Amino acid sequence: MDRRGFLKFAAGGTAGLVASPIIWNTLYDAVYWTQNWGWIPRLKKGAGEYLPAVSKICPSGTGFLVRTVAGTPVRTIGDRNNPVTHGSITSLAASEAELRVSPSRIKKPLLRSADGAYNAIAWAEAEKLLKAKAAAAGKSVAAISGDPTSCTNEVLSAILRAKGSKDFYFMPDEEQPALAAWTSMGGRGRLGYDIENSDCILAAAPVLESWGVVAGNRAAFNRHHPVGAPSTQKLIYAGPVQNNTAAGADLWLPIKPGTETILMLGIAHLLIKAGRNAADFEHGYTPANFKEFADLAAEYTPEKVCAATGVPAQRLEAAAAMLLDAKAPLAIAGSELGSGGGAAPVMAALSINMLLGRIGSKGGVVCLPDHANVVKGAMKYSEIMARPLVSYTQDVASGKKPAPAFLFIHAANPVYALPSDSGMKQTMQKAGFTVAVASFFSETCAEADLVLPATLGMEAFDDVQTPYGSGRITYAFARPVVKPFGEARPAGELYIALAQELDVQLGVKDMPDLLYQHAFALGTPFRQMMEKGTVFTADSAAPLPKMKFNVRSLKAALSAALPGDAPVLAPVVVLGLGTAATSVPPFAAKTVTDYQICGKYSVAQMNGATAASLGVRDGDGLRLTAENGATAEVIVSIFEGVMPSSISLVAGLGHTAFDEFSRGKGTSVVSLTGITREPGTNLPVWGTAGLKAARA
Amino acid sequence: MSAETKEFKIKWGMVIDIDKCTGCGACMVACQAENNVAPAAVGGNKLRSLNWLTVFRLSNRKPFPDHEVAYLPRPCMQCGKPSCVAVCPVIATDKREEGGIVSQIPPRCIGCRYCMASCPYHARYFNWYDPKWPGDLSQALTPDVSTRMRGVVEKCSFCHHRFMKAQELAVSQGRDPYDLPDGAYITACTEACPNGAITFGDVNNPKHKVHELIKSPYAFRLLERLGTDPQVYYMSKREWVRREGDNYLENEKTGEPLKKLG
Ligand code: SF4
Ligand code: SF4
Numbered sequence: 001m002d003r004r005g006f007l008k009f010a011a012g013g014t015a016g017l018v019a020s021p022i023i024w025n026t027l028y029d030a031v032y033w034t035q036n037w038g039w040i041p042r043l044k045k046g047a048g049e050y051l052p053a054v055s056k057i058c059p060s061g062t063g064f065l066v067r068t069v070a071g072t073p074v075r076t077i078g079d080r081n082n083p084v085t086h087g088s089i090t091s092l093a094a095s096e097a098e099l100r101v102s103p104s105r106i107k108k109p110l111l112r113s114a115d116g117a118y119n120a121i122a123w124a125e126a127e128k129l130l131k132a133k134a135a136a137a138g139k140s141v142a143a144i145s146g147d148p149t150s151c152t153n154e155v156l157s158a159i160l161r162a163k164g165s166k167d168f169y170f171m172p173d174e175e176q177p178a179l180a181a182w183t184s185m186g187g188r189g190r191l192g193y194d195i196e197n198s199d200c201i202l203a204a205a206p207v208l209e210s211w212g213v214v215a216g217n218r219a220a221f222n223r224h225h226p227v228g229a230p231s232t233q234k235l236i237y238a239g240p241v242q243n244n245t246a247a248g249a250d251l252w253l254p255i256k257p258g259t260e261t262i263l264m265l266g267i268a269h270l271l272i273k274a275g276r277n278a279a280d281f282e283h284g285y286t287p288a289n290f291k292e293f294a295d296l297a298a299e300y301t302p303e304k305v306c307a308a309t310g311v312p313a314q315r316l317e318a319a320a321a322m323l324l325d326a327k328a329p330l331a332i333a334g335s336e337l338g339s340g341g342g343a344a345p346v347m348a349a350l351s352i353n354m355l356l357g358r359i360g361s362k363g364g365v366v367c368l369p370d371h372a373n374v375v376k377g378a379m380k381y382s383e384i385m386a387r388p389l390v391s392y393t394q395d396v397a398s399g400k401k402p403a404p405a406f407l408f409i410h411a412a413n414p415v416y417a418l419p420s421d422s423g424m425k426q427t428m429q430k431a432g433f434t435v436a437v438a439s440f441f442s443e444t445c446a447e448a449d450l451v452l453p454a455t456l457g458m459e460a461f462d463d464v465q466t467p468y469g470s471g472r473i474t475y476a477f478a479r480p481v482v483k484p485f486g487e488a489r490p491a492g493e494l495y496i497a498l499a500q501e502l503d504v505q506l507g508v509k510d511m512p513d514l515l516y517q518h519a520f521a522l523g524t525p526f527r528q529m530m531e532k533g534t535v536f537t538a539d540s541a542a543p544l545p546k547m548k549f550n551v552r553s554l555k556a557a558l559s560a561a562l563p564g565d566a567p568v569l570a571p572v573v574v575l576g577l578g579t580a581a582t583s584v585p586p587f588a589a590k591t592v593t594d595y596q597i598c599g600k601y602s603v604a605q606m607n608g609a610t611a612a613s614l615g616v617r618d619g620d621g622l623r624l625t626a627e628n629g630a631t632a633e634v635i636v637s638i639f640e641g642v643m644p645s646s647i648s649l650v651a652g653l654g655h656t657a658f659d660e661f662s663r664g665k666g667t668s669v670v671s672l673t674g675i676t677r678e679p680g681t682n683l684p685v686w687g688t689a690g691l692k693a694a695r696a
Numbered sequence: 697m698s699a700e701t702k703e704f705k706i707k708w709g710m711v712i713d714i715d716k717c718t719g720c721g722a723c724m725v726a727c728q729a730e731n732n733v734a735p736a737a738v739g740g741n742k743l744r745s746l747n748w749l750t751v752f753r754l755s756n757r758k759p760f761p762d763h764e765v766a767y768l769p770r771p772c773m774q775c776g777k778p779s780c781v782a783v784c785p786v787i788a789t790d791k792r793e794e795g796g797i798v799s800q801i802p803p804r805c806i807g808c809r810y811c812m813a814s815c816p817y818h819a820r821y822f823n824w825y826d827p828k829w830p831g832d833l834s835q836a837l838t839p840d841v842s843t844r845m846r847g848v849v850e851k852c853s854f855c856h857h858r859f860m861k862a863q864e865l866a867v868s869q870g871r872d873p874y875d876l877p878d879g880a881y882i883t884a885c886t887e888a889c890p891n892g893a894i895t896f897g898d899v900n901n902p903k904h905k906v907h908e909l910i911k912s913p914y915a916f917r918l919l920e921r922l923g924t925d926p927q928v929y930y931m932s933k934r935e936w937v938r939r940e941g942d943n944y945l946e947n948e949k950t951g952e953p954l955k956k957l958g
Contacts, residue, residue, distance in 0.1 A: 591721030
């Protein structure tokens, strides 16, 4: 072909192509097929409603509005009429409409077969099995509840009592050590904090993220910090990591993990030096042992406290000055993990409150009544609180106590939430038959013989009785504003039916009846709570206790070895990553940050000096070995908001059950910690650990 | 970039008080749920995951113990002079409606991603994959916002559907839909923040709280000197936080009157 021929051919070809539809069709197809979607979700249409309900998975029982469309919940939003939350909502409660239909939600009763697989069975069969096993177990029954605010505990504990067992336990939480501290110092009933009315809070607990009635705490924080106007409440946060609570605090007191008690005594020392003494005590009493406490506090000079805790001296003094300046100061202590804390930090915080005359004062420490029981034969709340689950499971694991023939686990995931030396797994393995009543398929469900799907707070009748951390008596109903998902059933109804089958006389016929009796006992209109979802609140009228310092226990706890300069674990909890029982909610997975997780590894935050001493840099791999032998591969991230020698890991990762939003990601912080006993109180404590770190 | 700032009678604006934000992420969760943004199993990977609203952690860059931390939630800035609008070849994004919200019409988007490159705030996200709601999760989709498809860009809309709803309600009650009372229209993130860190309203309307808030000496906008004229304002009493908002030179004071560049 000559040159002219080639040009003709090319021109003709181009003209032909342009004229033909091939190019356009190909382009169209390219656009179509690169953007087309095999499945397009249909949006629901239908009548919409906003119904007040409560979350039973958020530890503080957050009240919210459930937005439904044609009866299906699509959103949970803050409820401005709620007298506890005033419209605040936690990131966990905000994701509940999606959690309700999450892949790990249990839809049917599941029975474990001999090969370990779970097969769906009918409810009738499950109930028959439940009754047969419970009846056959005689008095060898035990139960664990992860929901201390619910009246279903009364039903479960009454069943146990009727069968002759007292082995009813709560999952470890903040209240157990706090109550031990409170009662040992002369407190009666329950310990509460009037956070709303305080103008200066010293908190050795993550009060703005996970401690206490978080949504209520944050509503108070909101009101005390009006946008564009001066704030009316100061917050001093003490902890090893600049966490979310520190971000909202006026002053951060960086302290080594496990040194809260020393810090509090150091502050007590400064308060006494400034003239706060027995003369300042209100309500006409003086603790007989003030002198003894003052002698102990005198040992905790700023030099000693700064050396032991690592807090800079000026900040310690600034904190004391802020408390002295305040009209209604309040000291709070808890644990970073929300469980496994000791009683001594709370005793020290209560001592500060005593020095400042804050027991029973507005914006101070509140004395709340014990939960009232309406179910016949139910165990007393304080009695259950006083007996740690871990002591039981360790005894069962070691053979000191017989394993239960029948073990009930209600709304809890102890296999994940408790350290490996808690004996929990062994207790489940040794138990004759274990039943997990849960909404999501957890690590504990994966060890149970029978798994029963439970409803959420928006799907059934239940209640929220004053959660720990509240400064008032509060009472809310969980109401079924939407249909249960799958074949989930209300746990309360299930237990009442079981009691009836076992001929246990409860004195209540069903959940509404149980709620009615509670409302009646509190003198609140039942119908309004039932129909409109109103929430009852009242100030406590409990008589003020005569408090004394618990110098002996404080001294004993202070005798424990201090963390040295070796790396130590500093856990951080973010409620967005869910609880042990929920794991990471699907819609919260994107709130996980690159300083919490990197690929499938947890990220360890530490300050530059710590990293240099370990010979690692940002992004390096690090192998952590804990005192209990557990190891974890983590990625280093430099963050100057961490105490020297502390290695910070976020809790809530490292799940082996649940769904793709949480399974197989990162390390479980709890797995790195072991249980020790707090000197003086002998309470089981965990949550921090010495770590050996080597480059990986 | 378009030469003139587009002015409207109503200008929806957001004031985020950084000193009140504690980084909990409730606003992000609410935004996803409200706007049917699909969840992602690898949420920690910020290159891959798609968020209309992202909370960033700020640092004063000082070593321990003088280190300070702050959190900055970043929605779309709904710029007065939106660089994305100027570059979109198919007008899939525009700013022309009363209220000043920068629109985004996914079915019109051809996925060229020029807008993403031009947005100085990284507020735009591309659907590299089909959005997925595993299992029964699609049951919780809201009826207000269409789901998007692979191959298109999406971003925060100031929950535009809530604006329309508030206007419809006003009309049905015989009120002026162009004079909504303060609080009649707020975004999902504003509503969700337990700390009340986000305030929303019409910055042009003296009856709205944001009208005063933006005049605070502590108020600032992100990368203000680029001249994009964002409708999202931030506030912080901390000088270092305000400095993080723009590229200040060492010797410059924060909040100095802007010298026009070129
Ligand atoms: S919800 Fe509020 S406090 Fe939480 S991250 Fe968002 S803006 Fe900050
Ligand atoms: S305004 Fe609406 S779309 Fe924008 S970030 Fe907030 S919740 Fe998301």
